[in-house]
Amino acid sequence: xxxxxxxxxxxxxxxxxxxxxxxxxxxxxNKGYHVVVAADGLEGISMAREHHPxxxxxxxxxxxxxxxxxxTRLRSLPNFSDTPIVALTxxxxxxxxxxxxxxxxxxxxxxxxxxxxxPGQVSAYLNGLSDPLTADEKSEHLQRHAQNLVERLESxxxxxxxxxxxxxxxxxxxxDFIIMVSHELRTPLTLISGYAHLLDEQxxxxxxxxxxxxxxxxxxxxxxxxxxxxxxVNEIIKVARISSGTLDLALGPVRLCEVVQDVxxxxxxxxEKRQINVQIGxxxxxxxxxxxxxQLKSAIYHIFSNAIKYTPDGGSIFVVGRxxxxxxxLIIQDTGIGIPDSEHRRIFDQFYTLGSIEHHSTxxxxxxxxxxxxxxxxxxxxxxxxxxxVWVESERRDLDQFPGSTFHILLPLEHVKxxxxx
Numbered sequence: 001x002x003x004x005x006x007x008x009x010x011x012x013x014x015x016x017x018x019x020x021x022x023x024x025x026x027x028x029x030n031k032g033y034h035v036v037v038a039a040d041g042l043e044g045i046s047m048a049r050e051h052h053p054x055x056x057x058x059x060x061x062x063x064x065x066x067x068x069x070x071x072t073r074l075r076s077l078p079n080f081s082d083t084p085i086v087a088l089t090x091x092x093x094x095x096x097x098x099x100x101x102x103x104x105x106x107x108x109x110x111x112x113x114x115x116x117x118x119p120g121q122v123s124a125y126l127n128g129l130s131d132p133l134t135a136d137e138k139s140e141h142l143q144r145h146a147q148n149l150v151e152r153l154e155s156x157x158x159x160x161x162x163x164x165x166x167x168x169x170x171x172x173x174x175x176d177f178i179i180m181v182s183h184e185l186r187t188p189l190t191l192i193s194g195y196a197h198l199l200d201e202q203x204x205x206x207x208x209x210x211x212x213x214x215x216x217x218x219x220x221x222x223x224x225x226x227x228x229x230x231x232x233v234n235e236i237i238k239v240a241r242i243s244s245g246t247l248d249l250a251l252g253p254v255r256l257c258e259v260v261q262d263v264x265x266x267x268x269x270x271x272e273k274r275q276i277n278v279q280i281g282x283x284x285x286x287x288x289x290x291x292x293x294x295q296l297k298s299a300i301y302h303i304f305s306n307a308i309k310y311t312p313d314g315g316s317i318f319v320v321g322r323x324x325x326x327x328x329x330l331i332i333q334d335t336g337i338g339i340p341d342s343e344h345r346r347i348f349d350q351f352y353t354l355g356s357i358e359h360h361s362t363x364x365x366x367x368x369x370x371x372x373x374x375x376x377x378x379x380x381x382x383x384x385x386x387x388x389x390v391w392v393e394s395e396r397r398d399l400d401q402f403p404g405s406t407f408h409i410l411l412p413l414e415h416v417k418x419x420x421x422x
Contacts, residue, residue: 010034011035014059041065084107084130087108247295256296286322300332307405311402326414334406344392383411388410
């Protein structure tokens with residue numbers, strides 16, 4: 001690399017702090033230098049290859065790769081063996097300077113910079129200044145640098161293994177989701193197809209007008225199939241809107257006692273069939289909150305659905321509420337199979353279902369019937385859109401002792417206004 005002794009030299013500054021980048025860039029721009037900047041190590045290496053700077057300034061503590069690792073990498077590239085590379089860091093700890101120089105840095109400067117002397121320091125490094133380091137110091141700190149590289153490599157390998165494991169898990173979850181969606185849609189499609197075929201057969205077999213009873217029965221069957229398909233599609237659309245941040249809330253006063261009662265009445269037939277006892281505390285004394293009543297009803301509906309599916313026949317569900325400061329805590333407790341501690345966060349992930357999808361059932365409320373793995377993700381999205389929080393408490397998963405689960409929906413009394421969309 002040809003040395004540039006004039007202030008027209010090109011300088012690359014690698015720094016993740018925007019304020020530091022702006023300051024150094026302005027100071028050196030005022031002296032006639034051409035300054036290009038990068039926010040992290042990988043971008044810095046790419047910018048160095050593209051711009052071929054006469055000098056490189058860099059912070060030591062950077063994301064992805066630290067300054068010493070970047071220096072080692074740059075020194076291995078063609079045309080960068082003699083380029084001045086100067087560490088510019090707020091880390092004044094003992095040995096940090098020697099470690100940077102042993103890794104290949106030409107010089108070592110500390111922050112905050114002195115704007116009056118800094119351009120002169122840069123000019124000196126451009127003109128051949130190199131900070132001294134004895135052979136013994138270099139040998140000692142090169143060994144430390146190598147050890148640090150190995151430790152970082154080991155850490156990165158563990159991170160990659162964890163990420164790879166997570167990707168495999170996501171791939172499995174999506175595959176399971178496709179299977180479950182196919183299963184969910186096949187049942188209503190079978191209903192629609194069957195009733196349509198029945199109607200067609202009846203029309204062909206008789207020249208007389210079809211009876212009102214027969215037409216009504218077919219219409220009811222078709223409507224049931226369409227409703228089930230619509231529910232599946234609506235769940236998928238809602239989760240997509242939550243993920244993209246486009247879930248719109250129609251805010252207004254909400255009485256949670258009325259919302260819970262509406263949900264309870266929708267489940268009456270299922271609860272009676274499964275002989276599940278529901279006890280609802282006095283929610284009329286809870287303060288009115290600001291929120292979207294329909295969306296909150298959907299969230300509570302899914303919590304209820306979860307409680308019903310994982311509570312055995314003859315079990316119980318309890319609903320209570322309490323005011324906690326400027327929030328309301330709605331608590332839904334069941335006497336079901338429970339949730340292992342390790343799964344308390346994951347059950348709110350999209351597509352995640354606890355247990356095998358072999359338990360997936362065409363009956364939405366059969367014991368351990370499972371589902372699409374979207375219900376609790378929808379709950380989390382709706383509650384967080386209201387600036388609230390949802391979590392579960394459960395000791396363990398036990399199909400014999402039934403330790404149960406307790407879900408908390410914590411909502412603020414005053415909903416914070418959503419930021420305007422750009």
